[in-house]
Amino acid sequence: MGKSEILENKEFVYYPVRKPRFEFSEPVAKHWLGDSAYRTHILNAWTLIFPDGERYFIRTVQPFLSKIKDPRVLRNAKAFIGQEAQHAGEHKKFWRNLEDQGYRIKGFIKFFNKFAFGFLEKIAPKRSNLSVTAGLEHYTSLIATVGLGLGVLKQADPQMRKLFEWHAAEEIEHKSAAYDVYLDTGGGYFRRVIGMIVASILFWSFTFLGAEMLLWQDGLTFNWKVRRDAFEFIFWKEKVFFHGIFAFLKYFHPRFHPEQEDNYHLSREIFTSPEHQYKEVA
Numbered sequence: 001m002g003k004s005e006i007l008e009n010k011e012f013v014y015y016p017v018r019k020p021r022f023e024f025s026e027p028v029a030k031h032w033l034g035d036s037a038y039r040t041h042i043l044n045a046w047t048l049i050f051p052d053g054e055r056y057f058i059r060t061v062q063p064f065l066s067k068i069k070d071p072r073v074l075r076n077a078k079a080f081i082g083q084e085a086q087h088a089g090e091h092k093k094f095w096r097n098l099e100d101q102g103y104r105i106k107g108f109i110k111f112f113n114k115f116a117f118g119f120l121e122k123i124a125p126k127r128s129n130l131s132v133t134a135g136l137e138h139y140t141s142l143i144a145t146v147g148l149g150l151g152v153l154k155q156a157d158p159q160m161r162k163l164f165e166w167h168a169a170e171e172i173e174h175k176s177a178a179y180d181v182y183l184d185t186g187g188g189y190f191r192r193v194i195g196m197i198v199a200s201i202l203f204w205s206f207t208f209l210g211a212e213m214l215l216w217q218d219g220l221t222f223n224w225k226v227r228r229d230a231f232e233f234i235f236w237k238e239k240v241f242f243h244g245i246f247a248f249l250k251y252f253h254p255r256f257h258p259e260q261e262d263n264y265h266l267s268r269e270i271f272t273s274p275e276h277q278y279k280e281v282a
Contacts, residue, residue, distance in 0.1 A: 007073065007180060007184060010176075010257065010259050012072045012076065013173065013264060014079070015076070015170070016079065017280065018083070018278035018279065018281075019086060019279045019280075020090060020166055020278045022163050023093070024094060024097050024159050028094075028097055028159060029157060030101050030218070032160050033152075033157075034156070037220050037223075037226050038215070038226050038233060039152070039229070041210070041214040041218075042207060042233070043160075044098065044210070044211070045209075045210025046091075048108060049109075049206050049210065050087060050091045050167075051087075051091050051092040052088070052113050052116075052117065053136070054085070054087045055088050056116070056117055056133070057080075057084050057133045057136070057137070058081050058084050059121075059129075060129040060178070061077055061081060061177075062081065064077075064130060064181050065077060068185060070180075070184050073181060073184045077177055077178075077181050079177070080174045080177035083173070087167055087170070090163060090166075090167075091163070094160075094163070102217070103214060103217055108210055112206055127182075127185075127191060128191060128194070130178065130181065130182050130185075131182060131192050131194065132198050132199050132202075133195075133199075134178045134196075134199075135195045135196035135198070135200065135251065136199040136203055137171070137176075137177070137178050138179075138196070138199075138251055138258060139200070139203050139244070140171040141171050141175035141261065141263070142244070142247045143168070143171075144171040144266070145263045146238060146240065146243055148165065148172075148267075148270070149266060150238060152238065162276070165276065166276060166278075168270070169267040169270035169271055169276070170267070172263050172264060172267040175258040175261070176258035189254055192251075196248065196251045196252075200244075204244065
């Protein structure tokens, strides 16, 4: 099946741009996810890399908007940009809370930005950057599916649970947006695979580096209970390692498409619940 056939035969899911207003007005505990330092700091690490990462996603898709042939792909690409802009702004609000809790986060954010966007983004062609975004979106959909499917966020502080549930549900909604732009504008298999390899290195390296940085500041780097919790998170209970490996290998199939993952019901469950009703702007 060729690229044009994949787009022609897929069922398009349309989604709006929502505008939540998270304020984090109530105090949030340091270890806000089930009193687990490790799980909390994995999600805190994502909160540190998401804002600038989401802006990168937007920058990689925008140059191709005028080249998109399929109006359905164009419609979803514009909604994708709108959703990612909201994600960037809402997650960045929590940086202040982390700093108020005593965490030193600016050095990590500066290093992440210089390496990912000051170096890699600048040396890579535009289409290669788009392929990296497609790969990263595959991972964000994966972690959203794992998080919502296993109910990981049910143990979270209510404010943080709502933030991550909203974000996860939208990642599932727009899981194929960047991938479809890549296909529609002539992206090939080899570049897609290289983009996924780069995405994998970036995503997992900075996820675990960020978590370890925060654990170090907690004085918990060599805490046995924390290490056991990390082992369970990565290999036993949530099985993040095995989910990640499976997602990585699946992406290499020539006929792979994000729509093959049956997870839209998780997103619908979030946005039909009373606590996740937001103003829609598009």
